[in-house]
Amino acid sequence: MRPIQASISLSALAHNLAVARSHAPHSKIMAVVKANAYGHGLLNAIRGLKAADGFAILGLDEALAIRNAGYLQTILMLEGVFSSDELTHVSEHAISIVVHCDAQIKMLEQIKLAKPISVHLKINTGMNRLGFKPIDFELAMARLLACGKVADLTLMTHFATADEASGIAGPFDVFNKTTQGHQYPSSLANSATLLRFPAAHGQWVRAGIMLYGTSPMASQSAASFNLKPVMQLTSQIIAVQSLEAGESLGYGLAFTATKKTRVGIVACGYADGYPRHAPNGTPVAVAGKLTQTLGRVSMDMLYVDISNIPEAEMGAHVELWGSQVSVDEVAQAAGTISYELLCAVAPRVSMKVED
Template sequence: MRPARALIDLQALRHNYRLAREASGARALAVIKADAYGHGAVRCAQALGDEVNGFAVACIEEALELRESGIRQPILLLEGFFEADELGLIERHDLWTVVHSNWQIEAIEKAALQRPLTVWLKLDSGMHRVGLHPAEYRDGYQRLLASGKVAKVVLMTHFSRADELDSTRSAEQVAVFEQARASLGSEVSLRNSPAIMGWSQLFPEQSANDWVRAGIMLYGATPFEQTQAVAERLHPVMTLESKIIGVRELPAGEPVGYGGRFISERPTRVGVVAMGYADGYPRHAPTGTPVAIDGKPGSLIGRVSMDMLTVDLTDLPHAGLGSRVELWGRDVLASDVAIQAGSIPYQLFCNLKRVPRIYCGG
């Protein structure tokens, strides 16, 4: 069997969720959209069990997969509903929905529902993607409650630059949100992972009854490029690994891989690893991208191929056929690989495919 695989540590997942609760002092939704960022939504939801306050997914298809798998905790649809006829499914399966547009408010007002909904009303505080304009926000809130179709409204927004710790944009967005929701006495959800981890000073009075949304930190990866205190306490959940399936001894001056972008400057031992961009490893990871070979630091050389990549074994004389290679995990942080590849850990995880997931710590 091909040795490429992704090990998913469910105990690390639970640790990171508890850290999100501790760091925020609020209730936390575990964001498991996009198949839990490539980690497996159903297994991750089952692992978090009864201790989770709720889950968040992108759309109703993802929510129904969880319900069909026996998940009964609250599930929030982060993109809301796309057609008015989805409201019947939202009611039937006891889902929570984001509302970010006036047409969605109108659809709720017109809907024939037997039970009132829980709505998270999204404000566009400066992301300028989706959300009600600040001038419309209070009216939208009042319309939802007056409709008789809504039992509770949670007030929310989303930050555009919370992963930039030197940016003033998050503070500006908080100010817009506070002005728009003044005197509206509802629960609040402002913080995503970077805001939970790096912006506690903006939320000194957040209530324990409010909500945060733990996404990338749930999987043990940092959204920041610099060192950060909460990030140091995260446990990586996914370890992407494979083995060396071939070894080449090359003299100085020989090219390696497609395009010959790497040329050996000395006699070089090259290890061939069963891992490539068809598995989700970033094709644009350059020579020098870190790996761990039998637990020791190593590096990528040459271009990543569809099914294979190459690493330098010259200074690792005990490594060879069958040696374990960690592409990211505890020894090689996904965030470090992402920086080298001009990507982000979110994309690395979500791009994972073909590689079997092996769960532990369940």
């Protein structure tokens, strides 16, 4: 069996959930577990996040998987239903839905349901992705309340720049003005808002990337928020090569040695989810020591500099990201974000769940 493995720490998930709760002690925590729990495995993550007040997903299949596993918390479909026939299952299994467009209101108006549904009405405060524009909010809310299919209503939005210097002041003001006079619960805060803007916590906060131990802000490390990495992606060296000065390495000969260089060949490539565009110098740990990648990432292998790690031989332990090398560092080196790397871990990588 190839030695590459993703280890998932349930205790780290529980710890990060506690961190989220400490930042928003007066709010309920909606743990965002969409995209297969950001690549960590949906039901794996749920086990570590079982103390959450609710779970946010995208599709009905995910919602039913959680409910059928015995979890009784609120389950929210973040994009709502995609067809009217899903509403019957939503009603039957007490699943909450986002309503973000006129077509979804029409589905509710035209269907007969055994039980009414909990609805999160989404307002577009400037991201221009999903949601009703402020001018359309009152009519949308009135139609939902009049259709007889809504058990309770929560008002929500999503901030586009909560993780950036510009913050949320503008869209938060739009939300407050749009909903003024209405006393419904609110759900506004993603991870960045949860950590930076307590005034926007509302009754629900939607903790996402922070639960998996990475920072939602490029300017601040996960460790600065006392977050623990949940996934450790590891492998082993499967061969060792020695380069003389002037010799090159890998596809495109993208690395050329300027001095004698000892190279470890690692069983991990872009088909495992490691970013092909990671450049020379991307951080990695070998035998517990920090070093860097060399050359171009292949489909099944990559190269690491072990010139200063003489004990590193075939079988040596390699951490691609985890406790020594944060996934945020790898993402920054590769010009992307940790979300993409975590979600991209391939099904062929074996996953081990640790308490």
